Amino acid sequence: MACIDVILPEKGLRRWQATIVDRLRVTGHDVAVIRTGSGSASLPTLDLILALEGRLLSSRRCNLAAVVEGPAELASPRAAELAIDLTGASVNRVAPTLTISFDGSRCVSTAARVLANGGLPDLSLSLDGEPVATAAPMVDSRVLISRGLDDILARAITLVVTTAERFVEGRLAAIVPKPIAAPAAPPRRGLASAYLSSTLPRLVKRAARRLCYRDHHxxxxxxxxxxxxxxxxxxxxxxxxxxxxxxxxxxxxxxxxxxxxxxxxxxxxxxxxxxxxxxxxxxxxxxxxxxxxxxxxxxxxxxxxxxxxxxxxxxxxxxxxxxxxxxxxxxxxxxxxxxxxxxxxxxxxxxxxxxxxxxxxxxxxxxxxxxxxxxxxxxxxxxxxxxxxxxxxxxxxxxxxxxxxxxxxxxxxxxxxxxxxxxxxxxxxxxxxxxxxxxxxxxxxxxxxxxxxxxxxxxxxxxxxxxxxxxxxxxxxxxxxxxxESVPRRRSICRIAMAPDPAVAATAARTVLT
The missing domain is CATH 2.115.10.20 (Glycosyl hydrolase domain; family 43)
Known part of the structure; x- marks a missing residue:
C-alpha cells in the first residue's frame, strides 16, 4: 500500500471529500490528512438549496455536498508517494498531485450551477496539470439539485479513488482518458439565478405532469x-x-x-x-x-x-x-x-x-x-x-x-x-x-x-x-x-395533493417530485 497525502479545506469540508479519505483508508493506504485555508470559501447559495430541498422532501439523508466535520489533520513523518488536492485551489506539493475539475472548474459549486441551468457536468482528473482521467456521470434526477449533485459527486469519488489506485500500481501511464465532449462555456446565470429561473420551473412542470401521467411507462x-x-x-x-x-x-x-x-x-x-x-x-x-x-x-x-x-x-x-x-x-x-x-x-x-x-x-x-x-x-x-x-x-x-x-x-x-x-x-x-x-x-x-x-x-x-x-x-x-409518456394515472393523485390534510398533501408532493 502507498503513502498518500490528502489536502482538505480547513473550513467548509464536504462529505464527498471526507468519503475519499475513508475509501482510501479502507483499501489499506497510509493516508495523511492536511487541512489548509486554501479553498475554504463558503458556498451559502449551495447550502441554502440543499437545505430547501431537504425540507421539501422531508429527507434526513446527508448529501455528498453537505458540510461535515470530517477527519482532523493527521500528518505523518514520511514522504508521500501521491498527493490528492481536494481544496479547489492550487496547493504546492512535492509529491505528484491529483486534482479534480467539474466542467473545467475546481469548485463543486460549478457542477451545481451547470445542473441548475439544465446541463450535465463532466469530470476531469489531472496529475500535475496533465489530464489522466475523465468521466461523464449519469444524472438520474434532472430537477433536484441535491439528488443530481449526489450522482456527480459519487462518480467523482469513484474517479479519484480508481485513479489513485492505478497510480500506486504503476498503471496510470498506460491509461488513456476516455474522450468526452468538451465542456460547454460556463453558463452565464449564477447558481441562485439559474435555480430560480430554470430549476424551479422544471420542478413545477415535472410535478404537474406526474400528478396525471405515469413516469417511464x-x-x-x-x-x-x-x-x-x-x-x-x-x-x-x-x-x-x-x-x-x-x-x-x-x-x-x-x-x-x-x-x-x-x-x-x-x-x-x-x-x-x-x-x-x-x-x-x-x-x-x-x-x-x-x-x-x-x-x-x-x-x-x-x-x-x-x-x-x-x-x-x-x-x-x-x-x-x-x-x-x-x-x-x-x-x-x-x-x-x-x-x-x-x-x-x-x-x-x-x-x-x-x-x-x-x-x-x-x-x-x-x-x-x-x-x-x-x-x-x-x-x-x-x-x-x-x-x-x-x-x-x-x-x-x-x-x-x-x-x-x-x-x-x-x-x-x-x-x-x-x-x-x-x-x-x-x-x-x-x-x-x-x-x-x-x-x-x-x-x-x-x-x-x-x-x-x-x-x-x-x-x-x-x-x-x-x-x-x-x-x-x-x-x-x-x-x-x-x-x-402519455399513460394517465388511473387513480390521479391530484385530489390527494389538494387534500385539506397538510400531511397527506405533503406526501403527494414528495411522490411526484422524487
Missing part, C-alpha cells in the same frame, strides 16, 4: 424478421412492430426473446404499479405474431428486471438483473418456461445492473454497470471473466472500464456480425432510456478492454416511442422497448 415491441434486423441495418425501420398488450396497471420492459422447440417466447420485466417492484414474466408469441398469454415466472423479495435467457450445456438459464439484492444470481429452468430455481450466486456483494453474458474465444465475459457506493446505476461499466458459467468470476483489472452516461449500461445481448461483436448500450444523455446505440468490442482480454464509441440506432419507423433502451433478437423474433 415502458412498452414492448416485437416483430418477426427474415434477414437483417435492427443490429445489422442500424434502424428500427424495415417492418411493422407489434406491441405486447398490457392493462395500464403495469408496464413491461427489458424484453429478451427466446426460441424453444419451435415456439417463441418473450421474457420481460413486469412492474405492477400496486407493488412498484419488478418481477420476471413471459409471453408466448404464435407463428402469426399473436400473444397466447402473459404471466409471471420469477419473483424475489427485491426488484428483478433484464431477464437474459440462454441455452448452454443442455440447460436453459436465466441471468436477471437483481442489483437491489446485491448479488448476481443464475437461475435454471426446472419446467420451461414457467418454473425457475436458483442455481448459483455468480457474484456476491456487488450491486450490478443489466449484466450481459458473452462467450468469446472459449472464455466467458460479463458486461454490467455498477453503482459504486451510490450515484447512478447507469454510468460505470465493469467487466468480469470466468472459464465456466459457474465461475469463479473475476473482476477485470481495468474496472471501471469507463464512466460515461452515453455508453456504459448494456441494453441487450451482445450481437455478432461478420465476426465482430457489438454490445447494445443505453444513452442516458437526454434522460434515462433516452436512446440506444451499438458499441463494438474492439479488444477484450484479461489485460485490456477497448470499446468503440456507439453508433446510435435510427428510430425512424412505425414504432411510436423514440426513447428505447433494449434491443434483442432470437431467430426470427426481434424485440425492443420504448417509453410511453
Amino acid at each position: 415502458w412498452r414492448v415491441g416485437y416483430r418477426f424478421v427474415d434477414g437483417p434486423g435492427v443490429a445489422e441495418t442500424g434502424t428500427l425501420g424495415g417492418g411493422a412492430w407489434s406491441m405486447l398488450p398490457e392493462d395500464g396497471q403495469r408496464f413491461y420492459g427489458d424484453p429478451f426473446p427466446f426460441a424453444w422447440a419451435g415456439r417463441h417466447f418473450i421474457f420481460v420485466e413486469e412492474l405492477p404499479y400496486t407493488t412498484g417492484k419488478g418481477v420476471i414474466s413471459v409471453a408466448e408469441i404464435d407463428a402469426n405474431g399473436h400473444v397466447i398469454g402473459t404471466g409471471p415466472v420469477l419473483e424475489e423479495p427485491h426488484h428483478l428486471s433484464y431477464p437474459q435467457v440462454f441455452a448452454r450445456d443442455g440447460e436453459i438459464w436465466m441471468l436477471p438483473e437483481g442489483g437491489a439484492g446485491n448479488s448476481l444470481i443464475l437461475y435454471r429452468a426446472e419446467d420451461f418456461p414457467r418454473r425457475w430455481t436458483r442455481h448459483r450466486t455468480l457474484i456476491e456483494g456487488e450491486d450490478l445492473f443489466d449484466a450481459t453474458l458473452l462467450d468469446r474465444d472459449g472464455k466467458l465475459w460479463l458486461f454490467a454497470t455498477q453503482r459504486d457506493h451510490g450515484g447512478s446505476a447507469s454510468d460505470t461499466l465493469v467487466v468480469f471473466h470466468a472459464e465456466s458459467l459457474e465461475g469463479p468470476w473475476m473482476p477485470h483489472p481495468m474496472n471501471p472500464i469507463l464512466i460515461d452516461r452515453s455508453r456504459a449500461r448494456p441494453g441487450g445481448a451482445v450481437v455478432e456480425i461478420d465476426g465482430r461483436f457489438f454490445l447494445p448500450v443505453q444513452n442516458g444523455t437526454q434522460c434515462y432510456g433516452g436512446g440506444l446505440g451499438l458499441s463494438e468490442i474492439i479488444h477484450l482480454d484479461a489485460a485490456m478492454v477497448t470499446m468503440a464509441p456507439p453508433v446510435g440506432i435510427d428510430i425512424r419507423s412505425d414504432w411510436p416511442y423514440p426513447h428505447i433502451h433494449t434491443l434483442n433478437r432470437a431467430g426470427r423474433l426481434e424485440t425492443i422497448d420504448g417509453i410511453d
